[in-house]
Amino acid sequence: MYPSIQLIMLMSIYRLVAVLWPRRVTLITGRKTVIWVLAVVWVLVMLASVPAMIFRKVRIQNNSSVCEPVHDDNRDVALQYMLELVLGFLIPYTVIVVSYICILRRLRQTKFRRRIRSEKLILAIVLTFCLFWLPYHLVNMIQVTWALCPKGPVKETLNLIWHKSRAVTSAIAFISSCANPVLYFFAGKSYIRREGLAFMARLFEGTALDSATRKSRQNSQNSREKDKEADAVMLKEKDQDSSSNAKPVNNGK
Template sequence: MSISANLSMMSGNQTQGNNTECKLYLEDWTFHLIPVYILVISVLGIVLNVFVLMVFCLHKKACTVPEIYLSNMAAADLVLMSCLPFWAVYVLRHLVWPLDESMCKIVTMAIVMNADCSIYFLVLVSIDRYMALVHPMTQMRMRRPSYAKLGCLLVWGLGFLLRLPTLIFRKLYYEGNVTRCHIDYPKNTYLVFALIPFIFSFCIPISIISFCTIKIIKVLTNRLTEGLESQNTDRKATTLVLAVLLAFLICWVPFHLAKLLVILIKLKLGIITKCSVLYVLSICRPTFTYLAFFNSVLNPILYVIVGKNFRKKLRNCLSSGVM
């Protein structure tokens, strides 16, 4: 995750053997509009995810398997949202980092790691719904709280390992009196460190979520003929599954497409050579980055607050006086 006030990209026509350097500057409005957007989604995300965690933690009964996944997802989203204001200040200061190098590493690591963890908790929820609806005969054996907790632990570990290079290679560098928080991979390793997160943070999760969603919708569609009572329930379930998939696609697909284009540019394959295209990409990339983080605001709304079981837990907490 990075944006640059002075992003230089080499655009070359390899058939002619000449290279031109495009000097790309972020427009001044981005340094004012983006911080406001970041702060708004941070406040919304913090409030919503704290609310979700309070209900799960204060309720007397133990969490079910889906609730274990949802509470961990809310925790990941909460940490992510809590770190974004640091980046808002960074952008507002025209990408002048105000803190020391350790905070440069920790804040960035916390943002990208918890974004990955949030996505994989979304994967676990999708798999859980798939098991419950598509393979109901085996769900009792597989859907145990102990397995769910182990799965969450593995997700946290995977998130840390995937973003460990961020902690290692993110550092401060200086342009005169200006201090930047920038990631600097070792020479000839950029492609590896760029493609691994792309595959594990997007390609694999979107494949699993899409597979589970298609299977779930197929099962729910078949049930629509079973009676009027089941139609209403299944229609709501189908709408929720589609809404979650659509929200994930809208938030994350533009970000990863822009990231893929940046990878192609840095490889200097000559696929993207026009400075006008590079200029548009320099604007879209940070915009799509913060659009992706909006998914952490939508998660508690789509998956939890609209759910009947969550509303029941909330009523119980309110009636018992714990909230």
């Protein structure tokens, strides 16, 4: 769960840098930089996964061994699932949404001819992430509420809900790991036919080109203005030299 979500978050950050600061992309795409970033991510997700190993035990049910979550204290339930909510949804999803909002704003400022399709693809990525993972974390919060709730009919109802929903929402959540490639294929199949597998790079390349074109035009305009100023100065100096070198005429004598 953690690495798939964190890697999607890193992809959104990379796209943000590629669109807003295209000249700085090379600073984060070096081989050593990428390896270090991925290594740090994997270390962090392994540490975040420790509670899932601690709060699991093997039980014998119907002559079968079942590995399932077992919490000795209600606070353990809150600790594990609140950690999943914060590290596995709230933080990465906030980063993803903010990144794509900034990307969309940048795309709206360009004359990129595929801007509308780009916006739809970005919106689909964000919504897909939410739709796949939100039910899973809602069930987590229901279980946390059940664990902290006093005994009564409400507690029994919450217990029934999370027990019956856990398997389904977990399956939906993990399907998201293979959803993005399918989403990219159907949303950008025209890019794939024209550009090959590097169509995502081509998708955002127009923004960098547009920015470079504007800078080039501005530089050209500044250069022309400087040339005009230089020509004016030279003409002025030439006129002054001509007037100073002219000889006076003494009535034809």
